[in-house]
Amino acid sequence: MAHRRNTAPEVGEWLDTLVTSDLAADAAGDLGANVRELRRRRKKLTKVPAALVEEIARTASQSHQVWAAARKADDFAAFRPWLEKMLRLRIEQAEAVGYSGSPYDALVDDYEPGETAVSIARVLDALRAELTPLVAAIVKSGRKAPSEVLARSFPVAAQAEFGKRAAAAIGFDFDAGRLDTTHHPFCGGAGPRDVRLTTRYNEHDFGDGFFSILHEAGHGIYEQGLRADQYGMPAGEAMSLAIHESQSRMWENLVGRSYGFWRWLYADAQRAFPAALAGVPLDDFYFAVNESKPSLIRTESDEATYNLHVCIRFGLERALVEGRLAVADLPGAWNDAYRDTLGVVSPTDANGVLQDVHWSEGMFGYFPTYALGNLYAAQLFDAAGRELGDLDAMFAAGEFEPLLGWLRRNVHVVGQCETAPRLVERVTGASLSAAPLMQRLRAKFGGLYGGSLAASAAS
Numbered sequence: 001m002a003h004r005r006n007t008a009p010e011v012g013e014w015l016d017t018l019v020t021s022d023l024a025a026d027a028a029g030d031l032g033a034n035v036r037e038l039r040r041r042r043k044k045l046t047k048v049p050a051a052l053v054e055e056i057a058r059t060a061s062q063s064h065q066v067w068a069a070a071r072k073a074d075d076f077a078a079f080r081p082w083l084e085k086m087l088r089l090r091i092e093q094a095e096a097v098g099y100s101g102s103p104y105d106a107l108v109d110d111y112e113p114g115e116t117a118v119s120i121a122r123v124l125d126a127l128r129a130e131l132t133p134l135v136a137a138i139v140k141s142g143r144k145a146p147s148e149v150l151a152r153s154f155p156v157a158a159q160a161e162f163g164k165r166a167a168a169a170i171g172f173d174f175d176a177g178r179l180d181t182t183h184h185p186f187c188g189g190a191g192p193r194d195v196r197l198t199t200r201y202n203e204h205d206f207g208d209g210f211f212s213i214l215h216e217a218g219h220g221i222y223e224q225g226l227r228a229d230q231y232g233m234p235a236g237e238a239m240s241l242a243i244h245e246s247q248s249r250m251w252e253n254l255v256g257r258s259y260g261f262w263r264w265l266y267a268d269a270q271r272a273f274p275a276a277l278a279g280v281p282l283d284d285f286y287f288a289v290n291e292s293k294p295s296l297i298r299t300e301s302d303e304a305t306y307n308l309h310v311c312i313r314f315g316l317e318r319a320l321v322e323g324r325l326a327v328a329d330l331p332g333a334w335n336d337a338y339r340d341t342l343g344v345v346s347p348t349d350a351n352g353v354l355q356d357v358h359w360s361e362g363m364f365g366y367f368p369t370y371a372l373g374n375l376y377a378a379q380l381f382d383a384a385g386r387e388l389g390d391l392d393a394m395f396a397a398g399e400f401e402p403l404l405g406w407l408r409r410n411v412h413v414v415g416q417c418e419t420a421p422r423l424v425e426r427v428t429g430a431s432l433s434a435a436p437l438m439q440r441l442r443a444k445f446g447g448l449y450g451g452s453l454a455a456s457a458a459s
């Protein structure tokens with residue numbers, strides 16, 4: 001139904017009447033951006049036959065159900081024909097939309113306008129090449145984070161109170177949003193004046209609840225920073241999935257897992273959770289919240305290993321879409337990639353190739369936006385630091401407005417008046433690269449797991 005409305009002939013006529021000389025004069029303004037973006041989206045939609053749109057929608061919904069049951073039963077064979085069908089339909093969609101390089105380009109464009117298989121590979125291959133030896137060096141160091149302190153008793157009511165105060169302190173406006181409890185943390189809502197966050201709490205896993213709150217608050221702070229006067233129009237919408245994720249990751253990791261942040265908040269944490277944290281030195285707690293170790297599950301992985309989970313998925317889904325990998329061979333290719341990259345192999349497909357929902361709905365091209373988000377976060381954060389001064393010292397003093405204001409001015413209010421690759425070039429002076437994130441990860445994990453690690457991983 002949405003497709004029929006978007007592609008109705010009169011919508012095209014309305015948009016055409018807006019293409020006037022006034023519009024050309026306002027190419028960089030709201031009207032220019034709105035008309036340009038709406039026409040771009042509509043043009044793509046009109047190329048896809050309604051019957052195909054309908055079949056994709058119906059199949060995705062059924063395939064999702066089959067995937068959920070197959071994951072529970074650890075039964076890839078049951079899911080396989082559905083994944084094959086979703087893949088076939090998405091390739092058909094890509095062929096209908098058209099592309100110049102790879103059919104993957106037509107699909108990724110739905111999530112990350114302006115990116116292609118080649119442009120993503122350029123940054124993610126560089127990231128993977130440098131990150132794999134860093135993660136191996138962390139394992140080889142033999143050092144272990146005192147992670148058991150985070151599994152002590154953290155009463156849920158105190159976690160909710162503590163997390164809410166932290167979210168408010170970094171800038172989430174509780175007069176224009178709220179925080180509730182669900183099974184899966186998320187951020188939703190209805191525009192910048194009503195942003196809904198959710199998280200979950202586990203008495204014996206402080207990090208799960210707390211960092212989910214910071215992550216979702218980061219998404220929410222972005223939503224609250226979008227322009228209310230352009231609500232519902234591209235100029236008032238989030239730029240892309242990767243930029244959205246850059247905001248959540250920045251507050252979760254670059255702020256919330258920084259030393260300065262805990263210099264500011266740790267005494268408070270000890271007061272809120274005396275049974276768990278009394279007598280635990282700040283440095284031990286900091287190491288615990290920054291533990292890094294290869295694991296099987298993407299959503300439970302840490303700041304360093306997370307991107308490798310994404311690089312693996314990008315390589316596999318690109319090969320699927322480009323016809324270089326058959327669905328039947330996917331579980332084996334998955335395990336090989338995990339062995340080569342993270343040094344771990346899941347004994348089950350449930351915790352392997354079946355762990356994520358995305359492919360069941362044919363969302364090929366979505367995964368890279370997670371890693372691109374981490375890269376954008378690091379590069380934007382560095383640029384903010386160059387302009388604002390010592391951010392870590394600000395966090396240690398509980399000062400988050402300077403960073404928040406910088407993000408509001410440089411990212412949030414831009415909406416879709418620019419694409420993400422262009423924004424990062426204009427604001428940081430360089431195109432997106434793996435270097436800022438790698439530099440940050442080497443410094444942090446070199447400090448925690450041994451100074452020599454930074455040098456050995458760099459070679």
Ligand code: ZN
Pocket residue numbers: 215219245248
């Ligand atoms: Zn997120």
